[in-house]
Amino acid sequence: MNDDSERAAPRRKDARRNKENLLDAAAAVFVTKGVEAPVRDIAAEAGVGLGTIYRHFPTRSDLIIAVYRHQVDACAEAGPALLASSATAHAALERWISLFVDFLVTKHGLAGVLQSDNSGFDTLHAYFLDRLVPVCTQLLDAAAAAGEIRSGVGAYELMRGVGNLCIGADSDPDYDPRRLVGVLIAGLRLRG
Amino acid sequence: MNDDSERAAPRRKDARRNKENLLDAAAAVFVTKGVEAPVRDIAAEAGVGLGTIYRHFPTRSDLIIAVYRHQVDACAEAGPALLASSATAHAALERWISLFVDFLVTKHGLAGVLQSDNSGFDTLHAYFLDRLVPVCTQLLDAAAAAGEIRSGVGAYELMRGVGNLCIGADSDPDYDPRRLVGVLIAGLRLRG
DNA sequence: GCAAAAACGGAACGTTGTTCCGTATCGTTT
DNA sequence: AAACGATACGGAACAACGTTCCGTTTTTGC
Structure with a gap:
């Protein structure tokens, strides 16, 4: 490359x-x-x-990527580590998503810009996806293989959804994306 | 007023x-x-x-509100009707949310603009909230009273989350907010 | 018809991201 | 150390946007 x-x-x-x-x-x-x-x-x-x-x-995206590259990479690398150290794959997924949410929520407006179709942020969007979707896939596959979660929800979709849920978290004290993300991940779990 | x-x-x-x-x-x-x-x-x-x-x-918001007012009102009015006609409160909630998602998803970019902090869309945001949060509260309360869902998630938070999940649904065929919203609502349900 | 009130059109302003190019600086080569 | 080409700099200039402003036109009530 x-x-x-x-x-x-x-x-x-x-x-x-x-x-x-x-x-x-x-x-x-x-x-x-x-x-x-x-x-x-x-x-x-x-x-x-x-x-x-x-x-x-x-482009602006390149600057943003450069600023956050290390943190995104750290998040990506935490995936396999969590999978190895957690009791269940679902727990690992939950913790990893929480890491991701923490990252997004502490950067004012980053989640918003990530999904913005204001052309020019495509690179940013792509970088996040390239780096994180494979990790998420791994966690999702592990949880699915263990029969802990429903199938049908892909890694891309999940990342995208979690990112979306984080939009506007700053500038609104009444909106706590963490709780909703928790509900979403809970919704993934199979009953029983 | x-x-x-x-x-x-x-x-x-x-x-x-x-x-x-x-x-x-x-x-x-x-x-x-x-x-x-x-x-x-x-x-x-x-x-x-x-x-x-x-x-x-x-302001732009006022124009958008004027264009969609009828549909938002229709959605609001569908709430009590669904509650009356559904088998369970949770089912009513599910159907109502689905109505809301259908509305958002068919209006290119509306969900995005709804959460945008680009000052100037505050009025729009407020209108949606004023109109829909009370209805959502009613559905949520009914489901909670029936012991069908977990407590702790407020109507505002839920509406906001569902709205967020719908962002960018157009212009990305690989992202289907309906499935994620389904997972989210499923996550609300109490086990057993 | 006629004046006053109401509404019109679009030039102009302020703010953005991005491009362009004349100028300044650096590093190498004599 | 002087000079020269390559490299990089600053900020004016452009285009697109939301919004404001005001001279002009249209409608209305008499």
Whole structure:
């Protein structure tokens, strides 16, 4: 793939420094103003021009991905570990989904942007899916093989649903996605 | 309330005609281009200037509400009827939610716009909630009273969750919110 | 008919994401 | 160390959007 070329550090020192500053600035702005903060705000925070942002990160999605890549990867890697350390596959699934929800809920607006069809976030959507759906599939398959859950719900659908449930969790203290996600996962379980 | 003043037909004949045209045009554009279609497109479709739209409907939300008001009201009114005609309260809840999902899913982008914090859709959000949460509460209470569902999930939360699950259902044939909503409602049911 | 009231159209504003290009800086080569 | 090409920079400029504003047109009541 082109991972290398995309992630490659710039040749020049100032460019490398700016890219770092940009990542830090973006992370800071995302925390205070949410993921949908204007690009100009991030540029200002980093003390950098607009052109610089777009050279390093061809689109907003790429910047968001770069900021959260480590956490998404960590979540993906936690899947197999949970499967190994949990009493049942369903418990592992439950814990892993909870990890995912915690991640989404603590990033203002990220869940919303994930499903947004505002073209330009496709890359972001795709990255999350590429990274997490395989893990979810593994957990789901394990639970299904153990006869713990109903079949018919795919990993993509589940991830998508959980992501959707997390939309708007910030900015509304009366809405707690964790409870609903809990109900959803409970609904997956077979009776008996 | 100010329902009367807001819904009052304009005094002048041309204004009344334009308001009608606008509603028809908006409905047509929403079907073809989705609820997020630019205001200018609706104005063009109605053969009307921008000012005219904003005089009749102070904000996009008001236009959307006006277009869907009847259907939302119909959904609200179906609640008590279903409760009377269904075998169990849980069945009534299930059918009513299904009605709501059908409504949302057939309006491109409506679910998305409902939760959008893009300020300006607050009115829309509020209208849906005002109209539907009481009905949902009634169904939920009935099911709880019959001991059919777990307590702890409020009507607001449930409506919000179901709405969220419907986001992005169009423009993605691989995502079927109905199945997930089914799982969610199943998760509400008490075992045994 | 005529004036006042009501409503109209669309230019203009503010905010966004993104592109473009003249200018500045860096790193290498003589 | 000077100079030159490659690299990167800043921010003006563009397009799309929601919304506001106001000079002009249409309707209505007399």
